[in-house]
Amino acid sequence: MATLLGYVPILTLLLVSGGIAGIALLAPRFLAPHRPTRRKHLPYESGMVPIGPAQRRFPVKFYLVALLFILFDVEIIFFYPWALQLRALRGLALGEMALFVSILVIGYVYAWRKGAFEWER
Template structure:
């Protein structure tokens, strides 16, 4: 049984080797010309104008959590779509109930105003 894991171990070691080479070789062989402009912190191509430790509105986090929640729920549609022929009418009804529950949750969140960006 342990011999079956040897190819996986070799693949893991090769991945570590390639990633180490990709990090070390450019830093050793690449040009080293640091300037004040190059060392300045940049956020998405813009000079930062606030402190990095400023507070974000709670609404930002609520929208982020809701996006992740509904995004992960949609992932469950892919295995169902692959097996739809094998599941038959029962699988179709079950997925209809699942999508209906997602829709009810979405309408609830929308009515509560969690998706309004003011």
């Protein structure tokens, strides 16, 4: 039971942040005036009359670049706890991180060879 008391601040943080998020999402629904009109539901086009559909198709290249950015950005996060515990973990951690980095480099080289980083062809 004594070890669970260490989690009380985390639970408090989650409850407070969830409460603030709930209030921020629900307060406008109850406090703001709601008068929908046809003009308000039109897509915003800088005051111009909309021509054609509001949604345009983006090339897949945008999504590929975003996906690669997120992939490599999230993987970099794993370096921080490893760097903090490197002395305690010793050689095993260094070997596992070398394996992790080699897998990342293989993925990076694969994406590079496939032309994922070229903006235009």
